[in-house]
Amino acid sequence: MTEIDASVTTPLAMGRTDVRSTREDRRRREQTQLGLWMFLGTVTMLFAAFTSAYLVRRGSIDWQSIVLPAALWVNTAALAASSVTLEGSRWAGRSGRVGPARLGMAATIVLGAGFFVGQVGVWQTLAAQGVFVPTSPHASFFYVLTGVHLVHLLVGLVLLVNALRSLAARGAGAIERAWDGPAATAATFWHFFGGVWLYLFFLLSSF
Amino acid sequence: MSQDSFIRRYVFSTDHKIIGIQYILTGFAMALVGAWLSVLIRLQLAWPLRLWPWLETLMPNGYLGGVMAPEFYVALVTMHGTIMVFFFISYVLVSGFGNYLVPLQIGARDMAFPFLNMLSYWIALLSALVMLASFLVEGGAAAAGWTAYPPLSAVASAMPGSGLGQSVWLLSMALFIASFTMSGLNIVATVFTLRAPGMSMWRLPLTIWSYFISAILGLLAFPPLTAAAIMLLFDRHLGTSFFLPGGMVVANQVLEHQGGSPLLWQHLFWFLGHPEVYVLILPALGIAADIMPVFTRKPLFGYRISVWSLIGVGVLSMIVWGHHMFVSGMSPFTGEYFSLATMLITIPMAVYGVNMMASLWGGTMRLTTPMLFALGALAFFGTGGFGGIFLGNATADMQLHDTYFVVGHFHLMIGGVTLLGTFAAVYFWFPKMFGRLMSPVLGRIHFWGTFAPFFTIFFAQHFLGLQGMPRRYYAFSTYEYLEGTQSQNVIITVVVLVLVAVQFVFAFNFVWSLLRGATASENPWEATTLEWTVASPPPHGNFGDAAPDVHRWAYEYSAEGQSSDYAPQTVTSSDVPVTA
Secondary structure, three states, rough: HHHHHHHOOOOOOHHHHHHHHHHHHHHHHHHHHHHHHHHHHHHHHHHHHHHHHHHHHHOOOOOOOOOOOOOOOOOEEEEOOHHHOHHHHHHHHOOOOOOHHHHHHHHEEEEHHHHHHHHHHHHHHHOOOOOOOOOOOOHHHHHHHHHHHHHHHHHHHHHHHHHHHHHHHHHHHHHHHHHHHHHHHHHHHHHHHHHHHHHHHHHHOOO | OOOHHHHHHHHHHOOHHHHHHHHHHHHHHHHHHHHHHHHHHHHHOOOOOOHHHHHHHHHHOOOOOOOOOOHHHHHHHHHHHHHHHHHOOOOHHHHHHHHHHHHHHOOOOOOOHHHHHHHHHHHHHHHHHHHHHHHOOOOOOOOOOOOOOOOOOOOOOOHHHHHHHHHHHHHHHHHHHHHHHHHHHHHHHHHHHHOOOOOOOOHOOHHHHHHHHHHHHHHHHHHHHHHHHHHHHHHHOOOOOOOOOOOEEOOOEEOOOOOOOOOHHHHHHHHHHHHHHHHHHHHHHHHHHHHHHHHOOOOOOOHHHHHHHHHHHHHHHHOHHHHHOOOOOOOOOHHHHHHHHHHHHHHHHHHHHHHHHHHHOOOOOOOOOHHHHHHHHHHHHHHHHHHHHHHHHHHHHHHHHOOOOHHHHHHHHHHHHHHHHHHHHHHHHHHHHOOOOHHHHHHHHHHHHHHHHHHHHHHHHHHHHHOOOOOOOOOOOOHHHOOOOHHHHHHHHHHHHHHHHHHHHHHHEEEEEHHHHHHHOOOOOOOOOOOOOOOOOOOOOOOOOOOOOOOOOOOEEEEOOOOOOEEOOOOOOOOOOOOO
């Protein structure tokens, strides 16, 4: 029954093995996306728990807000730009243009790494001002939340590099199929944690 | 070539059946440790301050001068709870049988992510070893309870176990959560994407539904504990004050922490902790309910209502955690809410229990070993659930909180239902796993030697609690009002020794049947689910090239006018009419 489904969406010229492997590919992709989204669901619960802890802890009398370094805006801009270049790269990849796709992906990695370095720079700025992890509860939360976010982002960088590598390994003919797997995974992951950062930035600066 | 090598097949295997069996064996090994700890606890409670020279030779740090050290006692309580909850029941029942059964019962060749699955097992094993290693570090194992409440868990100098032992505990739990998350992702993705043609969600056996819901609960409930554990590590090692209030004095020194809230930890912990008990108990209930139709030879009663009950329990389990904290200074209005929510959860649970009983009604019952254990699980579920009604009421809980009433209650439920469910599963699927039958005589001895002592121990503990005996205390000799409980504690300890001894009958039966048991046919119980349509043990890939075609639900027994009294799920509707 599923056999027929697959042949409807695949060109008739394809052989039997092609049909099967395409179907297998598609199922794998769906599985990966499903698994990824479930993982992102657990991450959502993680940050929800941090948020409730933040709001509870904030009610205590020793809460003192720290001044967040302005460099965070630059970092945020870099991260936002990386999401744009990532989508640009995927768009180029889908229309079969390998060069621009590679370039966009590389730019995404550079911008992402820039965000990473920038966040570490923010920590150094704070430390130079005498704001350390235990200095105040707000500072503790700032370090913990940015730290946990950066750890996840490192995984995102690995996924981006993987996407770039798979892009480089395949010829232009196979680009569409090779493209969809690793890049789609990386994109879902990366945009999600971009969103998480916007949320954390809002939480840490507004509450 | 590497496909066939021994290491690839039986050690670093990605086959869900091998991984399941690895989990099961690891979990049983951990259960031995957990049981040994409980024996030590019980010896202390029955004969406090007695000299145990031979235990001193065995554990010189725990028995200084031959008497059990108080610090060692709290470490025992902590590690017994941790090991039994996370490393025995979670491994054997949830990850072990979950891995083994999910692909087989839905008609899949393997789990959705086989490599992740293998990784999950090896991290789980590492986590267990790290937890065991904590006995060997300076200061001994963690001693802040399996709930790891601060400040005991947050101030390294609070007591010996709060030092390195607690850090190792947290490391082990981090590994455990990573592994359990991988396992949960796998179960959910597998059920969603790999069901055989015809296996709709409404044809899944209750076992699979229970694993599915349990996995979703685990995925949603564990992250808050991860968040809490990260903050606890910061409190311990980097001087933050997430959970530590100001003005605390430890070893005559005022701590620098201020403003933190130990209650925040309790909320985050129980947000995991309560769903976690359902993560463990739901598979036991699913398995028990699925075993019953096989040995009553009649269809399961109220299948869809039971599924909805499981879903309802899953949802409600996420919003009742506060009932563990009624005495924490909670507002009475909040307490009222948590009482009401907790009472609500009794409705789907009772519906499920009644459906199990109705499934027995009018059947021709065959009291095989798995059936006995399934019935035992139902009995414990009823009795233990009764105690839960008392504890769920804030007014009654004020009295009963932190007494042996609680200990008795949760041992019957999360200890007893899951233990009997686990044994039911072992006896039921052993022929499938190893192609041999277990001895029914030894199985019967094991059942009665487990069921009766277990019930005696923990039913009696309810009454110790009613007399006001608090939990976690090292000795009761200085409390006049508890003098009467001493003889009861001696009886309980003796029964515990019987209970533990009988488990060796099971161990013997397991090993002996593995080597010498009678050969099992494909379907020795004449059951209907998909795993019984393939060889025992099933080959790599389970169903060969073609996935099985599913034509009916899993409970087609004693259909009218048929020569055979059961129809496996693969039998077509032209052969036997489909009833559901």
